Amino acid sequence: xxxxxxxxSQTGFSNIEVSSLVMLVIGLFLLYLGIAKKYEPLLLVxxxxxxxxxxxxxxxxxxxxxxxxxxxxxYYLYMGIELGIYPPLIFMGVGALTDFSxxxxxxxxxxLGAAAQIGIFGTFLSMxxxxxxxxxxxxxxxxxxxxxxxxxxxxxxMAPHLLGAVSVxxxxxxxxxxxxxxxxxxxxxxxxxxxxxxxELRETTRRERILFPVIGILVTGLFLPESLPLLGMLMLxxxxxxxxxxxxxxxxxxxxxxxxxxxxxxxxxxxxxxxSHFLTFETIxxxxxxxxxxxxGTATGVLMGKVMCKATGGKVNPLIGAxxxxxxxxxxxxxxxxxxxxxxxxxxxxxxxxxxxxxVIGSAIAAGIFLxxx
Amino acid sequence: xxxxxxxxxxxxxxxxxxxxxxxxAALLVLAVIISQLHNAVTLWENKKLYLGxxxxxxxxxxxxEPMPEVQYFDDLNESARQFKLLINNMGEPFSxxxxxxxxxxxxxxxxxxxxxxxxVSNLIxxxxxxxYRLNHEAYKRLS
Numbered sequence: 001x002x003x004x005x006x007x008x009s010q011t012g013f014s015n016i017e018v019s020s021l022v023m024l025v026i027g028l029f030l031l032y033l034g035i036a037k038k039y040e041p042l043l044l045v046x047x048x049x050x051x052x053x054x055x056x057x058x059x060x061x062x063x064x065x066x067x068x069x070x071x072x073x074x075y076y077l078y079m080g081i082e083l084g085i086y087p088p089l090i091f092m093g094v095g096a097l098t099d100f101s102x103x104x105x106x107x108x109x110x111x112l113g114a115a116a117q118i119g120i121f122g123t124f125l126s127m128x129x130x131x132x133x134x135x136x137x138x139x140x141x142x143x144x145x146x147x148x149x150x151x152x153x154x155x156x157x158m159a160p161h162l163l164g165a166v167s168v169x170x171x172x173x174x175x176x177x178x179x180x181x182x183x184x185x186x187x188x189x190x191x192x193x194x195x196x197x198x199x200e201l202r203e204t205t206r207r208e209r210i211l212f213p214v215i216g217i218l219v220t221g222l223f224l225p226e227s228l229p230l231l232g233m234l235m236l237x238x239x240x241x242x243x244x245x246x247x248x249x250x251x252x253x254x255x256x257x258x259x260x261x262x263x264x265x266x267x268x269x270x271x272x273x274x275x276s277h278f279l280t281f282e283t284i285x286x287x288x289x290x291x292x293x294x295x296x297g298t299a300t301g302v303l304m305g306k307v308m309c310k311a312t313g314g315k316v317n318p319l320i321g322a323x324x325x326x327x328x329x330x331x332x333x334x335x336x337x338x339x340x341x342x343x344x345x346x347x348x349x350x351x352x353x354x355x356x357x358x359x360v361i362g363s364a365i366a367a368g369i370f371l372x373x374x
Numbered sequence: 375x376x377x378x379x380x381x382x383x384x385x386x387x388x389x390x391x392x393x394x395x396x397x398x399a400a401l402l403v404l405a406v407i408i409s410q411l412h413n414a415v416t417l418w419e420n421k422k423l424y425l426g427x428x429x430x431x432x433x434x435x436x437x438x439e440p441m442p443e444v445q446y447f448d449d450l451n452e453s454a455r456q457f458k459l460l461i462n463n464m465g466e467p468f469s470x471x472x473x474x475x476x477x478x479x480x481x482x483x484x485x486x487x488x489x490x491x492x493x494v495s496n497l498i499x500x501x502x503x504x505x506y507r508l509n510h511e512a513y514k515r516l517s
Contacts, residue, residue, distance in 0.1 A: 107408035114401040121390040131376040134384040207415045215407055223400040358401065365400050369393045 050270020095237025113358025227368025
């Protein structure tokens with residue numbers, strides 16, 4: 001009988017707490033968003049499941065090694081985030097998957113990617129005002145870059161206790177780009193501006209595409225060595241893709257390696273969302289101000305687009321500025337959709353890919369600045 | 375600590391301005407370099423041409439070497455005789471491409487330039503219908 005009671009005391013039923021139940025509901029909700037609504041399913045599904053796994057009472061998955069006993073599976077997998085391994089590997093996959101041609105043929109759109117990073121620094125100041133430390137404020141502000149791996153990388157290095165909330169916020173807003181961005185884009189542009197048809201992009205040569213990652217890393221690496229783990233891997237992945245002599249490596253970076261890392265990253269980010277870390281007032285602030293950061297980034301991108309439109313005599317459609325917030329390629333698709341609503345014969349997708357990948361570089365540089373200075 | 379006091383404590387304004395400026399500076403430099411990338415690639419791909427131009431720019435103009443007079447033929451009579459045999463074989467009037475093809479088939483060297491010279495020398499003349507004939511009188515004078 002004693003053994004029976006001991007067994008009962010070891011079940012989840014006798015150890016369940018309200019906070020754990022709430023986290024289980026949140027995990028299930030993220031699974032619902034990923035599966036039923038198809039919002040960033042590649043990440044929300046493993047994150048949601050990770051939340052479930054660590055929030056069961058007495059869950060051994062995140063247990064640290066103790067008294068010679070090994071730790072939990074997710075504890076070891078989490079080392080990949082703690083040591084800053086997964087986000088750069090994801091960046092390598094992104095580089096191998098990304099065609100930088102629209103950016104190479106229209107390099108001024110990089111400035112749209114730069115403008116969209118203003119939201120990061122605006123939110124950084126807001127979070128300082130609300131009483132967060134500078135490291136925490138930077139981790140929250142980076143959500144405005146709408147770049148999941150960058151947000152995870154920075155918060156894992158600066159404020160690991162906020163990692164769960166920051167990454168859930170970052171990926172949620174990336175998934176909600178089609179809902180968040182269009183009202184801001186419409187608010188800041190006139191109908192005529194949204195109708196602007198841009199000149200066709202010139203074709204880039206293979207040599208240009210090979211030189212881009214090399215020059216890109218030389219410039220950004222010299223400006224900010226702290227951003228090398230992210231940008232170095234991004235450019236390496238792109239070099240794999242473009243050089244044409246390492247197809248196997250390029251395919252591995254795009255598929256096998258990327259998929260494996262996405263699984264580990266998603267699961268372990270979810271595993272960081274324990275009730276004690278997640279169910280706090282700070283999380284609500286992070287979710288709210290993450291949205292603010294994202295909205296400011298969208299707005300400043302569009303405003304920079306308007307400046308470019310005026311400067312070029314109406315040759316740039318300001319809508320593409322909204323794609324400067326990264327969220328590749330979702331925000332570029334949103335630009336295309338909003339532009340096509342006003343002018344059905346307008347195709348902005350390729351033009352928006354320029355600021356889109358520029359935003360990826362810009363947010364990685366912003367993360368590098370925080371890492372270097374704070 | 376909250377409010378502006380917190381920002382000042384953490385030097386937040388400096389950080390924000392520094393951050394924005396650095397992002398813009400890095401991406402601006404990158405944009406400028408990329409915008410010139412295709413020019414650099416074109417320069418590299420045509421380096422011989424541009425190096426030649428550069429060399430001419432810095433070296434004094436050289437006196438053009440006198441061009442040797444081009445001798446198409448050692449012997450116009452012999453060329454005319456060879457082509458007369460071919461033309462007799464083909465029949466008149468004849469088309470120039472056909473004559474060139476025949477000449478190349480039988481192994482006459484520099485068929486194009488030889489025929490051109492025969493035309494200039496009035497040994498082969500156009501018949502105004504797009505074909506050509508041998509000028510028998512000129513040929514007789516030649517021999």
